[in-house]
Amino acid sequence: MADSDPEPAPDGARRARAESAAGEPTRLLRAAMQEVSTVIVGQEQMVERTMVALIARGHCLLEGVPGIAKTLAVSTLAKVTGGSFARVQFTPDLVPSDIVGTRIYHPSTERFDVELGPVFANFVLADEINRAPAKVQSSLLEVMAEKQVSLGGTTYPLPAPFVVIATQNPVESEGVYPLPEAQRDRFLMKVLVPHPRAHEEMEILRRMSTTPPEAHQVLDPVTLLELQADAERVHVHQLIADYVVRLVMATREPEEYGMGDLRRVLEIGASPRATLGLVAAARALALIRGRDYVLPDDVRLLARDIMAHRLVLTFDALADGVTTTQIVDRVLATVPPPRVIWDDPASGEPAAVAAR
Structure with missing residues (x-):
């Protein structure tokens, strides 16, 4: 007779193991x-x-x-x-x-x-x-x-x-x-x-x-x-990955995201290294902050540092004093992030991530 499947662990025990x-x-x-x-x-x-x-x-x-x-x-x-x-x-x-x-x-x-x-x-x-x-x-x-x-x-x-x-x-x-x-x-x-x-x-x-003080190893x-x-094992939800892609694509095809005026100031958008970098950096930030999953806020917090220096502005933008950080801020304000649904706010863990 085959062994029966083990009884799943309670949510509390599962969370405790994940936190440990x-x-x-x-x-x-x-x-x-x-x-x-x-x-x-x-x-x-x-x-x-x-x-x-x-x-x-x-x-x-x-x-x-x-x-x-x-x-x-x-x-x-x-x-x-x-x-x-x-x-x-x-x-x-x-x-x-x-x-x-x-x-x-x-x-x-x-x-x-x-x-x-x-x-x-x-x-x-x-x-x-x-x-x-x-x-x-x-x-x-x-x-x-x-x-x-x-x-x-x-x-x-x-x-x-x-x-x-x-x-x-x-x-x-x-x-x-x-x-x-x-x-x-x-x-x-x-x-x-x-x-x-x-x-x-x-x-x-x-x-x-x-x-002067000295640091120790x-x-x-x-x-x-x-x-x-x-850090590479930190979980990234599919909708958060989709959010990262949309942020990067908004710098390449701003018309598709209701920002047609950016075409005049953007000569080259962010490269695929920005997409990979946003996910890798968000995983590292989540680990530093004690989570084994990435939140949309992790991506938003790092977007300036990872995307801005990869954008190439047109001559008109340089003449008008437009900066790449302003463009990233505009993209963040326009492209909606996924919504985190919290199961139990006290536990600090989301139950799901939903699209806007």
Whole structure:
């Protein structure tokens, strides 16, 4: 006689198991971010977004004026997560071999030896990336997309996990080379880093005027890879996936979504990397916030960072002072998100997601 099917577990037990499974990754990620915050004052959004990019296996572009702790945040994150760290200061006289490496001939042995460049690290900080010409910037394309370097007919894989975090100054226009569209598209997100507020400035003065605090290691590369795998298992409802696609398609075919006036200002809409990036980043954000499912708010919260830098404006839009963030805000306001139906608000879990 065949065994009968096991009795399904009660909802409460099922929720408890789900919370227990998702609780440890969330605790580790929050502990790592908290440790970064012992050094970095304020800038919570920058710290969270760089962690999202890391867990989503993407790269991050930080844009802000000098002196607001962009470089310090990246080096601190590397120390907290236990990964190797390399900083490359981009300058106009830099050449691609300074980044990826080169072959060097040794007369004593009459052979070429390969000297690998600084990109062979878990965390690569491309400081002031827009100060180097396009030839140097493009040397990172294979590094960022395939996570490998080809030298002398041999391919060298990069260490895992691997992330490129670049910084750029938006104010200076002399002696800089704006990133081309293909390069910007390789970055999962572009984060605008503002000046600290008054109370944060006072805390910076208090902390840094004496012996600066030091962060301690919380994670290690192996654990980081496991957390990346945990994020990929976060559930994405079909209607949320459809919402992501509609947001991206609205930048390519605005007429179909009742925004025909955007055709005058949009030359190129967001690429498929925006679609993939929104889902991957939303999964990582959900994991950081203690959920094993993605909500529409996760997508909306990250849309600016992931979509805006992928849009190409027309000359008329540039002349009129239209920004890509304004276009993303318009798309978010026009394209309706799916509606979350909560089974029990106290449980913090949705029963279903319904279309508007």
